[in-house]
Amino acid sequence: MLALFKKVKTMSDSILKVENVTKIFRYGFLGFKFKAVDDVSITIENKPLIFTIAGESGSGKTTLAKLILRIYRPEQGRILFMGRNIYEIDEDLFHKNVQPIMQDPYASFNPMQKPIRYLKETARNIAGIKDEKEVEEYVAKTLTYVGLNASEIIDKYPHEFSGGELQRLAVARALLPRPKIIIADEPVSMLDASLRINVINLFKKIKDDLGIAFIYITHDLATAYYMSDKIAIMFRGTVIESGESKRVLSKPLHPYTQALLESLPEPDSRKRKQWIEKRIRFSAYIEEEEFIAKGCKYVFRCPYAMDKCKTVVPPYIRVNDTEVRCWLYEAK
Amino acid sequence: MSVEDNVVLKASNVYGEYIISPSTSIKAVNNVSIELRKNEIIGIAGESGCGKSTLIKILYGYISYPLTAKGKILLNNKGNNIDVLSVSEDYKRENIWWRIVSYIPQNSMNVLNPFMRIGDHFSELLRKHLKIEKDEAYKMAEEYIVNMGMRKDILKAFPHQLSGGMRQRIVVALALLLKPHIVFADEPTTAVDVVLQKVLLQFLIDKQRELRNALTIVTHDMGVHAMVTQRIVVMYAGRVVEEAPTEPLFEDPKHPYTQALISSLPRLGDESPRKGLWGTPPDLRNPPPGCEFHPRCPYAMDICRREEPVFTKYENEWKVRCWLYLKR
Numbered sequence A: 001m002l003a004l005f006k007k008v009k010t011m012s013d014s015i016l017k018v019e020n021v022t023k024i025f026r027y028g029f030l031g032f033k034f035k036a037v038d039d040v041s042i043t044i045e046n047k048p049l050i051f052t053i054a055g056e057s058g059s060g061k062t063t064l065a066k067l068i069l070r071i072y073r074p075e076q077g078r079i080l081f082m083g084r085n086i087y088e089i090d091e092d093l094f095h096k097n098v099q100p101i102m103q104d105p106y107a108s109f110n111p112m113q114k115p116i117r118y119l120k121e122t123a124r125n126i127a128g129i130k131d132e133k134e135v136e137e138y139v140a141k142t143l144t145y146v147g148l149n150a151s152e153i154i155d156k157y158p159h160e161f162s163g164g165e166l167q168r169l170a171v172a173r174a175l176l177p178r179p180k181i182i183i184a185d186e187p188v189s190m191l192d193a194s195l196r197i198n199v200i201n202l203f204k205k206i207k208d209d210l211g212i213a214f215i216y217i218t219h220d221l222a223t224a225y226y227m228s229d230k231i232a233i234m235f236r237g238t239v240i241e242s243g244e245s246k247r248v249l250s251k252p253l254h255p256y257t258q259a260l261l262e263s264l265p266e267p268d269s270r271k272r273k274q275w276i277e278k279r280i281r282f283s284a285y286i287e288e289e290e291f292i293a294k295g296c297k298y299v300f301r302c303p304y305a306m307d308k309c310k311t312v313v314p315p316y317i318r319v320n321d322t323e324v325r326c327w328l329y330e331a332k
Numbered sequence B: 001m002s003v004e005d006n007v008v009l010k011a012s013n014v015y016g017e018y019i020i021s022p023s024t025s026i027k028a029v030n031n032v033s034i035e036l037r038k039n040e041i042i043g044i045a046g047e048s049g050c051g052k053s054t055l056i057k058i059l060y061g062y063i064s065y066p067l068t069a070k071g072k073i074l075l076n077n078k079g080n081n082i083d084v085l086s087v088s089e090d091y092k093r094e095n096i097w098w099r100i101v102s103y104i105p106q107n108s109m110n111v112l113n114p115f116m117r118i119g120d121h122f123s124e125l126l127r128k129h130l131k132i133e134k135d136e137a138y139k140m141a142e143e144y145i146v147n148m149g150m151r152k153d154i155l156k157a158f159p160h161q162l163s164g165g166m167r168q169r170i171v172v173a174l175a176l177l178l179k180p181h182i183v184f185a186d187e188p189t190t191a192v193d194v195v196l197q198k199v200l201l202q203f204l205i206d207k208q209r210e211l212r213n214a215l216t217i218v219t220h221d222m223g224v225h226a227m228v229t230q231r232i233v234v235m236y237a238g239r240v241v242e243e244a245p246t247e248p249l250f251e252d253p254k255h256p257y258t259q260a261l262i263s264s265l266p267r268l269g270d271e272s273p274r275k276g277l278w279g280t281p282p283d284l285r286n287p288p289p290g291c292e293f294h295p296r297c298p299y300a301m302d303i304c305r306r307e308e309p310v311f312t313k314y315e316n317e318w319k320v321r322c323w324l325y326l327k328r
Helices: A001-013 A060-070 A091-097 A116-125 A132-145 A163-175 A193-209 A221-228 A245-250 A253-264 A268-275 A287-292 A307-311 B052-060 B090-095 B118-130 B134-147 B152-156 B163-176 B194-211 B222-228 B247-251 B257-261 B302-306
Strands: A012-029 A032-045 A049-053 A078-083 A098-101 A181-185 A213-218 A230-235 A238-244 A317-319 A323-324 B006-018 B025-037 B040-045 B067-076 B080-083 B101-104 B183-186 B214-218 B232-238 B237-244 B312-315 B318-321
Touching: A012 A060, A012 A213, A032 A049, A032 A060, A032 A078, A032 A230, A032 A238, A049 A060, A049 A221, A098 A163, A098 A317, A116 A163, A132 B067, A163 A193, A181 B183, A193 A213, A221 A245, A221 B052, A230 A245, A238 A245, A238 A253, A238 B214, A253 B101, A253 B194, A268 A307, A268 B194, A268 B222, A268 B247, A287 B257, A317 B214, B006 B052, B025 B040, B025 B052, B025 B067, B025 B214, B025 B237, B040 B052, B040 B222, B052 B067, B052 B101, B052 B183, B052 B214, B080 B163, B090 B163, B090 B247, B101 B163, B118 B152, B118 B163, B134 B152, B163 B183, B163 B194, B194 B214, B194 B222, B214 B222, B222 B247, B232 B247, B232 B257, B237 B247, B237 B257
Parallel strands: A049 A213, A049 A230, A098 A181, A181 A213, B040 B214, B040 B232, B101 B183, B183 B214
Antiparallel strands: A012 A032, A012 A078, A230 A238, A238 A323, A317 A323, B006 B025, B006 B067, B067 B080, B232 B237, B237 B318, B312 B318
């Protein structure tokens, strides 16, 4: 199995490829349908990088993470890991290589169980280390790496840790099987700002030292700018703009990305005047309407909306290495 | 007009404790003195558990078991001083809350009564406080909501029919209905998206400018403070550690905690490596001796571990509670 896997590895130049994936959710008595993820394609190159998926609540970013982690099965499209469909890979092997870090550190550990036990189980069952002494050493080494002291945490239950420590434990747990890629869904949004940056710096260190790629899912564009290499901005289930993080976040093309960046309050009082004077138009739009819109989903709020936008979904248009889904950039 | 007339609320040496058993209590607010001024947006900053929400609950006068409070909170109502902590709850309900002081709670999109139409929320409040008939109250509510920049048919809707952002605006509108002198907003925009956050903050700023009242915004988001507030109070472990006008504070914070809080935040267009704080805030059942921040402070000295610093004036409007700036 491993031999086969190694062979596959050399064949693929992308670590993860999401191809035209759609996930449909139904709710209500008659099954009102909507697409939480609508025809999304992204490619994550096979090299250590941090790929941010950014969007607001309801943009489908968590659903996309769950699709990648095999928690949901897509209705259409496929997801390739190292060039193979994730549903064709042995489940254990897949989870050894693709590891999650979840949003709420307090909810990711069993409150009745010492986290150290969980870490050791991961080392035994997923990383596949048999010798008990080796397991202990390996866990201790990994804990030191994330900035925790194994001897201090050995007798503690989850409620005895702070949020920052628990999140570092979660990072250590994800590192144990030495995955190729870690999917981190809002990993720092529950932490206080002064601790947040430590976890983010840890991600950068892991990427550089261990060569592990990250998918960082967030609504926080400032941390995305700080840590990530590539970014995809999602809106109502679709990726509307993607490319190099620094470029997308400094020269946004899509009107939605522009609105996001304009409304972001920054901890810099010199930008205050500009921020207050630039007003955002508020219309009482309806979320469901946006989800089921036939054309561009941003049309209800877009200041540049044209007739075409209402009926035809814009294709991916390439502008200086950035892909944007907006009719404004259609080649004349 | 003296300076005193500008002060609408003056709290001195306020303590707030949560009693968890006869022998233990959490000192959530510890010897805080603060002034709220007319026509000013003041921000209370700090991370979870620093006592910022408890402080404004006490200032608002909403104190119920297990929270206990002591100290002096003087509310300036057109020259008459009312001590918020000594008057009865009935008195506050009749004369203070909504009229002089109002409060926008955390999670404000979920505080409306789901069985009541939006209009009834408004008309009930008007009838209770202005002692007027239902029809009249409804008419007033209609006028008011149009004035607030919303459509009047919103009054016929039930809360669940509106989006979260709309509901939050309704709650803000309700809090401002009787033109209070002081408005407390507890994390008004925490659960919303950035675009909506800006819309709501703009709404709050516009209304503050119109009513010229004292708006107090409590949030952990330093970005919101930098964009909106005029003066900031930074709290740590139940104490106010620094108070200063917003703009100079962001340029040159004095207290090591404020410095860490501001410098740890990544900004767009800036890739310089940033460092955070290690460790956790102290257990408030049993705070450390000396300065509460010393276990995490990069500049901690011997004296910080032994003696409590005093909250003293650094410059005109600038106060800081740190041994680095105290003459010994």
